Amino acid sequence: MSAALAEAPPGTRVDYLNANYGIKSWLLTTDHKRIALLYLVSITLMFFVGGSMAVLMRIHLIDPAGGLVHPDTYNKLFTMHGIMMIFFFLIPSIPAVLGNFLVPMMIGAKDLAFPRINLLSWYLYIAGAALALTAMVSGGVDTGWTFYTPYSSTYANSQVMLTATGVFIAGFSSILTGLNFIVTIHKMRAPGMTWFRMPLFLWAMYATSIIQVLGTPVVAITLFLVGLERLFHVGIFDPAVGGDPILFQHLFWFYSHPAVYIMILPGMGVVSEIITCFSRKKIFGYNFVAFSSMAIAVISFLVWGHHMFVTGLSVYAALIFSVLSFMVAIPSAIKVFNWMATLYQGSISYDAPMLYALGFIGLFTMGGLTGLFLASLATDVHLNGTYFIVAHFHYIMVGGAVMAYLGGIHYWWPKITGRMYPDLWARLAAAIVFIGFNLTFFPQFMLGYLGMPRRYATYPAEFQVLNVMSSAGASILGLGYLIPLIYLIWSMRYGPIAPANPWRAKGLEWQTPSPPPTQNFEATPVVTESAYAYGPPGSEQEGAHD
Amino acid sequence: MLLPAISSPTLAALQAVPGVPIFPPRGSTIAQGVDELYYFLTAITLFFSFVIFTIIFYFMVRYRRRSPDDQPPATVTSMPLELTWTIVPTLICAVVFVWSSSLYFRNSRPPNAAMEIFVVGKQWMWHIQHPEGVREINELHVPVGVPVKITLTSQDVIHDFFIPAFRVKRDAMPGRYNSLWFQATKTGTFHFFCAQYCGQGHAAMIGWVQVMTPEDYAAWLAGGTRGETMTQAGERLFHQYGCITCHLADGTGRGPSLVGKFGKTQKLRDGRTVVVDQGFLRQAITQPNSMPVPDYPPVMPSFQGQLNEEQILQLIAYVKSLGEEERKGKGQ
Numbered sequence A: 001m002s003a004a005l006a007e008a009p010p011g012t013r014v015d016y017l018n019a020n021y022g023i024k025s026w027l028l029t030t031d032h033k034r035i036a037l038l039y040l041v042s043i044t045l046m047f048f049v050g051g052s053m054a055v056l057m058r059i060h061l062i063d064p065a066g067g068l069v070h071p072d073t074y075n076k077l078f079t080m081h082g083i084m085m086i087f088f089f090l091i092p093s094i095p096a097v098l099g100n101f102l103v104p105m106m107i108g109a110k111d112l113a114f115p116r117i118n119l120l121s122w123y124l125y126i127a128g129a130a131l132a133l134t135a136m137v138s139g140g141v142d143t144g145w146t147f148y149t150p151y152s153s154t155y156a157n158s159q160v161m162l163t164a165t166g167v168f169i170a171g172f173s174s175i176l177t178g179l180n181f182i183v184t185i186h187k188m189r190a191p192g193m194t195w196f197r198m199p200l201f202l203w204a205m206y207a208t209s210i211i212q213v214l215g216t217p218v219v220a221i222t223l224f225l226v227g228l229e230r231l232f233h234v235g236i237f238d239p240a241v242g243g244d245p246i247l248f249q250h251l252f253w254f255y256s257h258p259a260v261y262i263m264i265l266p267g268m269g270v271v272s273e274i275i276t277c278f279s280r281k282k283i284f285g286y287n288f289v290a291f292s293s294m295a296i297a298v299i300s301f302l303v304w305g306h307h308m309f310v311t312g313l314s315v316y317a318a319l320i321f322s323v324l325s326f327m328v329a330i331p332s333a334i335k336v337f338n339w340m341a342t343l344y345q346g347s348i349s350y351d352a353p354m355l356y357a358l359g360f361i362g363l364f365t366m367g368g369l370t371g372l373f374l375a376s377l378a379t380d381v382h383l384n385g386t387y388f389i390v391a392h393f394h395y396i397m398v399g400g401a402v403m404a405y406l407g408g409i410h411y412w413w414p415k416i417t418g419r420m421y422p423d424l425w426a427r428l429a430a431a432i433v434f435i436g437f438n439l440t441f442f443p444q445f446m447l448g449y450l451g452m453p454r455r456y457a458t459y460p461a462e463f464q465v466l467n468v469m470s471s472a473g474a475s476i477l478g479l480g481y482l483i484p485l486i487y488l489i490w491s492m493r494y495g496p497i498a499p500a501n502p503w504r505a506k507g508l509e510w511q512t513p514s515p516p517p518t519q520n521f522e523a524t525p526v527v528t529e530s531a532y533a534y535g536p537p538g539s540e541q542e543g544a545h546d
Numbered sequence B: 001m002l003l004p005a006i007s008s009p010t011l012a013a014l015q016a017v018p019g020v021p022i023f024p025p026r027g028s029t030i031a032q033g034v035d036e037l038y039y040f041l042t043a044i045t046l047f048f049s050f051v052i053f054t055i056i057f058y059f060m061v062r063y064r065r066r067s068p069d070d071q072p073p074a075t076v077t078s079m080p081l082e083l084t085w086t087i088v089p090t091l092i093c094a095v096v097f098v099w100s101s102s103l104y105f106r107n108s109r110p111p112n113a114a115m116e117i118f119v120v121g122k123q124w125m126w127h128i129q130h131p132e133g134v135r136e137i138n139e140l141h142v143p144v145g146v147p148v149k150i151t152l153t154s155q156d157v158i159h160d161f162f163i164p165a166f167r168v169k170r171d172a173m174p175g176r177y178n179s180l181w182f183q184a185t186k187t188g189t190f191h192f193f194c195a196q197y198c199g200q201g202h203a204a205m206i207g208w209v210q211v212m213t214p215e216d217y218a219a220w221l222a223g224g225t226r227g228e229t230m231t232q233a234g235e236r237l238f239h240q241y242g243c244i245t246c247h248l249a250d251g252t253g254r255g256p257s258l259v260g261k262f263g264k265t266q267k268l269r270d271g272r273t274v275v276v277d278q279g280f281l282r283q284a285i286t287q288p289n290s291m292p293v294p295d296y297p298p299v300m301p302s303f304q305g306q307l308n309e310e311q312i313l314q315l316i317a318y319v320k321s322l323g324e325e326e327r328k329g330k331g332q
Helices: A023-027 A032-060 A071-107 A115-137 A151-155 A160-187 A200-232 A245-279 A286-302 A315-343 A352-375 A377-383 A387-417 A423-450 A461-494 B002-015 B031-062 B079-108 B214-224 B230-240 B278-286 B309-321 B324-331
Strands: B115-122 B125-129 B135-137 B139-143 B147-154 B159-163 B168-172 B178-183 B188-194 B207-212 B265-267 B273-275
Touching: A023 A032, A032 A071, A032 A115, A032 A387, A032 A461, A071 A115, A071 A160, A071 A200, A071 A245, A071 A387, A115 A160, A151 A160, A151 A200, A160 A200, A200 A245, A200 A286, A245 A286, A245 A315, A245 A352, A245 A387, A286 A315, A315 A352, A315 A377, A315 B031, A315 B079, A352 A377, A352 A387, A352 A423, A352 B031, A352 B079, A377 A423, A377 B031, A377 B079, A377 B168, A387 A423, A387 A461, A423 A461, B031 B079, B115 B139, B115 B159, B115 B168, B115 B309, B125 B139, B125 B309, B135 B139, B139 B214, B147 B159, B147 B168, B147 B309, B168 B178, B207 B214, B230 B309, B278 B309
Parallel strands: B115 B147, B139 B207
Antiparallel strands: B115 B125, B125 B135, B147 B178, B159 B168, B159 B188, B188 B207, B265 B273
């Protein structure tokens, strides 16, 4: 549809970007696409704030005696790095930017179910981020992003309350986004868009939304209780006033382990879209990929205890959490194998989004496999609290989630902005990120088994060589993230005009012009085929998948 | 255990790269078992990463887009393939689970004959006391070849006692006792760390384990005693803080007699039955009214804040010793 419109020369067509102008038209918009851009700008800012802290830490750690900052400052750096990256970048990243932009477009709707709630969730995010940034510049916070009690509730002398309030408020942004997606996916699918014709990105967003809605209130309550104890000395977590510090960990990880899947499931959804498009193949095992997202969402709520194997958790509880933690690895393995099988006999191009997606598969595989070391009790005892955890976590969150996010940004950039970016630079940046990432974090696996604890501002000399290697890699990684920032901004003004469907991709979002009109589609689309109908003409039959 | 046998020398060769140590020394009886499991997991990781990377690269080259109008064949579906890559990872996980859990289970309980040492974490140092009365800071002297049980607690926030060379780690929790145990296999000096972030001086909470021959250890103990064992110190505190005025040995005081109570079960007023162990006694000292016993009025004051964690441990050692001669006598 709308093929003629798509080819109209630029400037003659009204789209969501030029429909109206002025700051008010952005700050009061209820257009999901504009809100996605508001999120894009805000989380990019937070990413570079959090990233610059990582750079300072890696410079500091070149010297075992800690060459750059005071230990207090170092403690604040890793705390703020974690809080910025997790609560203000990774959790909103794919859902709030790409999900916001794409969920209505992929199902053929005009907007999300609750456009004003969608705007409210961005304002909540901004309020939370503003508080966290205020905390940062007015002394910082030093509890670690995990806020472990009784350190956070009684002992820390930093901006705990301000930061926790920021995270608390941002949590409601996440809840409202999840709620919006669930209702939209249930109620607003275009005619013919059955559940099993939905792109896998939507399944991933649906699973993510369930976790956001069910899990986030728990961390909100937990932080509220920390505040109650800190301000009014109500004995909840600090044994000195009759509380229990382990209770905090149960509550915190009940949200924060599923939160890891809030960050990675959307990435898996993005990768399913990219892999199919750039190999011109229908996804292999649609149902298995879709249901593995749902399985991850469910099992992820039952594995929180694996963060607590050395706290004095009973042996039998540890055994149960261990077996459940192994179980949550299986759906991820299923996805990886299905993506590989999708490539088989495909027509594979090496466009930048595909390089990011393939990089994702490799790094996510390593991140997932090293997770087995931590689900396994005997090795977890040695590795818990060391750099092995840091490495594993970053392979999933940076090697996985950030690679997928960047892949998604590159894939949908022409649709979002109506401009193409320089492809060569994009491929180069993908390669630099992949190499820099491995150089930064692979040495940290070895550092962990060697016994270096995480969150150390200074360290014994025997750990220096691996630390220097890691810091060297970080400089390459940092460069890899700066390049896309530059050429993507450049492309918004100078990039070639993008056609409606530059990748010849399937999916409703590609059937409308780039950038789309405010109402997304000229007429409500009618869906007649399953997702990823890339096969030869006539090969697409209803229910052909599995 | 074929894989560890293969991979072990390879990894050991890596270890030999000068200047880049990647394995901590093996200093305890469990270290080798943990290492073997680690080698196995590393082998699995490398194997699958290699296979997946190779297949992706092969497909990227073999099926690269040759013309913009390539039309690949339709995607087939294959239930056997789906089942294979569901079941094979499940089986591998099952093997690892059984292997690691049995190792963990075996190592979870200290042998009965283990000697006991008490470690209190405190911002930002480790206070260590031996039952014989020797106390040290950030140094832990132990004999080689003897099982050692470390009882851990914290004076303030959560710390974590981590000895990489022994492959053991346990949180030092405020308000409760955790324990770990090890049996050192060689003499020498090994690092221990605090592995749970605890504030400004976290990275400075580092110390050394000195593993000595039993003879050297005995000599060291004899040289370091200040004339008072933990039990004796506990007895002194028992008098000093007036515990003795209520907890009369014959049970006629305002509080129950503590003679011979350690290790026995105790009925509480609310009907629960608990074992009188270290954790129970600690709670009874710091929050007596949370554990009222029948037949005695709940009049004991809390000693929270008046006694530090080391003194509480000494009191517990003393209570434990009450009636111990009698118990031993009966046993013979």
